[in-house]
Amino acid sequence: MRGRVMRGSHNIFTVRPETRDAADLECRIKGKVLKGADDYQNPLAPGDWVLYEEDPVRAGAGLIISPEKRRNCFTRLNPKGVSSNRLSSPQLIAANVDLVLCTASAAFPPFRPRFIDRVLLQADAAGIPAAVLCNKWDLFDGDPDIEERLEDFSRIGVPVFRISAKTGMGMDEFRSAVQGRFSVLVGQSGAGKSSVINALLPSPRIKVGDINAKYERGNHTTTLSEAAAVPGGAFLVDTPGMRLFVPHGISRADVIFHMREFAPIAGTCTYGFSCSHRREPGCRIMEAVDAGVIHEDRYESFLRICDELEGNGYGE
Ligand SMILES: Nc1nc2c(ncn2[C@@H]2O[C@H](COP(=O)(O)OP(=O)(O)OP(=O)(O)O)[C@@H](O)[C@H]2O)c(=O)[nH]1
Ligand SMILES: [Mg+2]
């Protein structure tokens, strides 16, 4: 039988059978080790399709026999694992994803556009469409820097949703955008990922947390990724809040191709692909920043990400 993973912890996964009328079932991996699973911390993630059979011992439970090849996967490097083994701790966040929703907050926690830049980069490299979901719009105080960056995301072709899970503002448009798709919400703790999903469910069922008043950030309430089925045919994957987003599987040289407004200029500098885009004469990237084709902040993100990737072994 075939089904889709909705959530998983350690060795137990919730699988939704492909046949619509059957209920979700708890599955273990047959023989403990899943053949064909890649080198991630977790062998399966929400969105994975698997073949399973009935568990002969536990009634109503299943055994996962094999994973299906993924159409795409959204990953990151887990910073916790970076110190022990720098390259071997990528985390599989979701598989077979139609849309990555970079979830930010207009206030508490503060809006962090460079975090969004990183998530957009990872989505592009994975070949997954992405959008920016700016929640808590009811708290927006008119900060022009936030508006400027949101408008810049729109300008480069990334859809932007200004919403409030609390008041329902913008939620109809958002609901139609995720209709029929399997989407994953990624963002800082406290941005309101769980609240947004709750707002689309007939009755709230996901636990939401408080904002730590002193540090103005969330308390890492969600600890396990889980796909929720929204009536009308959407799946939304809730994920634990991330403090950092370290891109995974992207080389320093590739970054330029996965940032939309940079890609068309790649290789056109006087020094071609050996240009560091920091000081060289005839640098088309720096010219594009001066001309307003590339936002200064995005340029800053680009330089920082390149430096970081060089440092962790993904450089040239
Ligand atoms: N004012 C306002 N508060 C909101 C909104 N959405 C969420 N919140 C509040 O923000 C806090 C954090 O919400 P969560 O949904 O737990 O945030 P999260 O992104 O899931 O956080 P983690 O699970 O820790 O990653 C809660 O106190 C919510 O009530 C909103 O649109 N407006
Ligand atoms: Mg949450």
Ligand SMILES: [Zn+2]
């Ligand atoms: Zn250059």
